[in-house]
Amino acid sequence: MEKRLQGLEKKILIEAGETPAVVYEMKKQVDSFREKLESVEHLSWLGLFKDLSEGTHKPSPFYHKRTLHKTREECEHVREKFLHMSSLEVSEEVRQYLKTPTFDNWQWEDAEIMVLLQVMYTDLDFIPTFNIEPEVLQQFLFEIYRRYNNIPFHNFKHCFCVTQMMYGLIWLTDLRSKMDSIDLLIMLTSAVCHDLDHTGYNNAYQINAQTELALRYNDISPLENHHCAVAFEILERTESNIFRNLSTDQYKRIREGIIKCILATDMSRHNEVLNKFKSILPVFDFTNKDHRDVLMTILIKVSDISNEARPMEVAEPWLDCLLQEFFNQSDVEKLEGLPVTPFMDRDKVTKPSSQTGFIRFVLLPLFIELANLFPCLEQHIIDPVRKALDYYTKMEKALETEQQNRAQSENAAKSKEAAGGRQDSQTDAGPDTSEPESQLT
C-alpha cells in the first residue's frame, strides 16, 4: 500500500508540480495503520515487529528483529546445500562421535545437521527395515527443518540436540538388543518432531493469553498437541511420509507411540510420568509393552532437558538461548498485563539461580531414575550434570558475595555522603557538641 502511494505521489508531483493535501492525508493514514500493526504482537508473523527495545527493559538481542517463520529463500538455500551434501560420505569418526553425549552441535550448520539426522536413520538400519526411500527421508527432514521457527531456544538446533541425545542413549544402553525397531523408530522420530512450530511462548502463556492453540486444545497441553499435529501434517503428505511403506497396523502403532512420547514432554506432567516410571522400576520388564511405553516417555524427557549433561562449552550457550526466550516471554507478559511466569522474569532470575534449582529438583531426580535401570549412564549423563551443579552453585555464591560487597560499599558511600552533608550543615549552624574534638575546641 505504501509503495503504491509513493508511486502515485511521484506521478502527481510530475504532472501537477506539487503534492495535493489528499495524498498527505492518505500517507498519514498508512503511517498510523503501520504503527497499529507493528504494536500488535500476535501479528508478528507478518514480519511487522514491535521493537521491544523502546521499553524500559533491555532488549533481547535479536528475538524481535527476525521473522518467526523461515523465509522461502532461507529454506531453499539450506535445502540445496543439504541435497548437495547428502550424497557425500560421512566419515566413520563423525558417525562414532554422533553416538556420544559430548557431541558439539555448535560446530555444524543446519544443512549439515540434516545430513547428520539422515545418518542416524541410516545407522539404526531404518532405511532397509522400513523400506524408506532416500528422497522421502530427505523431503521429511527438509519439512522438519522448515517447520522449526527462528527463535532462540526451541529451534531446529534444539530438535537436533534432543534427537542426538536420544540416538546416543539408544547406543549407550544397547537398546537395539532390548527393544524392537519400531520402538526405536518411534523414539527417534518423536524426538525429531517434538517441538515443531514452537513459537517461543510456553503453555502458561498460551493459556493465559487465550491463544488460538489454547482455544483449539482446550488448555490441555496446547503446544505439545500442536507439535504432534504438525508432525502428522508432514507425515500425511506422501512425498514426506517416511512410514508410507509400512502396513496399516504398523502405522497405527507408530502414530500411537509418537503421540504418547510428544505429549509426555509437557513439563506439567513431569511428576506423573516420573512416578509411573519409579513404580515399575523394581519389576521392569522389556517384554512388557506398558513398561516399554513408559521407558520411551522417560527417554524423550531426559533427552529434552539434557543440555546440562553436555560439555560446559556446549551447554552454556544453550542456557543463554533459553533465558533469552524466557525473558522475552516475561517481557511480553508484563506488556500485555498477563501473569508473569516467575522463572522467566529477568528481574528475578540469574543464570546460576535458574540452573541450580532446575538441576537439583528436576534434572537429577529424573536422570538418577533412568540410571537405576541403566547404571552405565551414570558416567555419561549424571557426572556432567553434577559438575554443572557444582559450577553454578559456585557462580551463585560468587554473585551473592559480589552483591553483598556492592551493597556494603554503596551503604558506606551513602553514610560518608551523609556525614559530609551533616558536617557542612553543622559548620553553618555552629559547633557540633556531639563530636568530642569539637567539644575540646
Ligand SMILES: Nc1nc2c(ncn2[C@@H]2O[C@@H]3COP(=O)(O)O[C@H]3[C@H]2O)c(=O)[nH]1
Ligand atoms: N532452567 C532450565 N530449564 C530448562 C533447561 N532445559 C530445559 N528446561 C525447561 O524444561 C522445559 C522442557 O519443556 P519445554 O521445552 O517446554 O521448556 C523447557 C524449559 O522450560 C535448563 O537447562 N535450565
Ligand SMILES: [Zn+2]
Ligand atoms: Zn524440547
